[in-house]
Amino acid sequence: MDTPRDPRNPAGDPLLDPRLARFAERSAAHRNATQNTTRTGTTRTLGAPPPPPPPGQRASRAPAPTARTARPRRHHAAQGSRALALGLSIGSTLGLTGWMYAAQAADQASTTSTTSSDSGTATAATTAETTNDATTADTVASETAVDTQSTTDDASDTSGESTAETTTAETTTAETTTSTTGLADGTYTGDTFTNRWGDVQVEITVEGGVIVDVAALQVPDGDHKSVEINDQAVPYLESEALAAQSADIDTVSGATYTSEGYRQSLQTAIDDARAAATAS
Amino acid sequence: MSDIMWFLTRSTGIVALVLIVAAVGDGLLFSGRNTGRRVRPAWWLDLHRGLGGMAMAFTGLHMLTSFLASDLGLSWTALFVPGGSDWATGAFTLGVLAFYGMAITVFTTWPKRRFRRKVWHALHLLSIPAAVLAVVHAYQLGTDATNPRALVLMTALIGLASYPLWLRLATLGRRPARTVRPAVAPTTTATPDRELVGAGH
Secondary structure, three states: OOOOOOOOOOOOOOOHHHHHHHHHHHHHHHHHHOOOEOOOOOEOOOOOOOOOOOOOOOOOOOOOOOHHHHOOOOOOOOHHHHHHHHHHHHHHHHHHHHHHHHHHHHHHHHHHHHHHHHHHHHHHHHHHHHHHHHHHHHHHHHHHHHHHHHHOOOHHHHHHHHHHHHHHHHHHHHHHHHHHHOOOOEEEEOOOEEEOOEEEEEEEEEEOOEEEEEEEEEOOOOOHHHHHHHHHHHHHHHHHHHHHOOOOOOOOOOOHHHHHHHHHHHHHHHHHHHHHHHHO | OHHHHHHHHHHHHHHHHHHHHHHHHHHHHHHOOOOOOOOOHHHHHHHHHHHHHHHHHHHHHHHHHHHHOHHHOOOHHHHHOOOOOOOOHHHHHHHHHHHHHHHHHHHOOOOHHHOOHHHHHHHHOOHHHHHHHHHHHHHHHOOOOOOHHHHHHHHHHHHHHHHHHHHHHHOOOOOOOOOOOOOOOHHHOOOOOOOOOOOOO
16 A cells, blocks of 8 residues: 655655554554454455365364454453452452451350350359358258257247247348348349340349349340340340359350340449448 | 351442442543543443442342341342331331332443433432432441441542532533544544544443
């Protein structure tokens, strides 16, 4: 192809002519690239029949090229950026999922290990208290036995005196146990603590200075998920509270809000029991 | 298995929210004719379409995994009918409406030429309230919504989306600047030009 010439400068421009020549070559190459090529690599124009195969070789099974196959592939201007965004999205999803799974596993592991150590401590405390109670009970029993024996002689006054002695024994028991644990007998309702899922309120029952029952009066139950979580978490929290005999209990994995509210409400109830003991 | 589905629900929800805000912000920047000179409009438009499609895909994944997370107890009614959930009804309704807004936006883009421009544009603008509803849905229902890092992310997303929105509102009525190519006669072709991609939709 002849290099196009500027009619205003037919002699040619030493700087312009090489550029025009390159442009002409590039245009010709682009034109050739849009034509069909067979499997053998020979170039032919569109619409022409395929060339016969060489001797000894089968005809190509490739479908007859049509004008449609000559259409260039669609190019996305932001192909790289889209691929990057897709990769980041998938990576973020998997990364977040893995992080959440690892966090839950770590919570469960720490809860399990802390529970076993706390159980040991709680068991020792309970054993000590039981021993205390046993000693107290023995003392009371011996006192009752002495008192009972002293009233056996007069049968008519036995019942009254027994009652009085029983009351005395109970009072003795109560006084002895309260001074050990600092909690007055009775039922105490803790304050209500509200979190984003609902209210949490706890009630404790103290007998003989020992927390014998912990009941959750209110827990979040406004949605199915909360109900399912708390059905599993609340019994665990109750057992932990009874074992610890305090509000120093661990958070249940997956029930962070309920555990925190439970702890706080339990603490206020224990504080009330302690205040009642101090007042008496 | 249910735990994995639960984690996937949360993670796909977070990623879908980021993609929605990114797609809306990219579209607002593009339509505001503030794409700058260094990046061509075709690049912005192509990225906007890609982000929109990915946001739709991850929203679908989020809905699927929330259905498969058995302890959530979600039914098809809760996923596709506004007000069809028996718990956290308001938050679920917002999510369903956001999904439908996005679906209308995305699926009316392909047959764009079948609509009148004004009709198509009005349908496409549903993406903005859909994004807002998605953010509110995430805050109300998201387990990670009270996480400080998630709060920082949400605040950043809202800030990043607000800037192009205000920019677009400020450029309302302004005609796009068109690049005028000088008429070049075949015989007087000087240096070969790069192939310019048409601007606009």
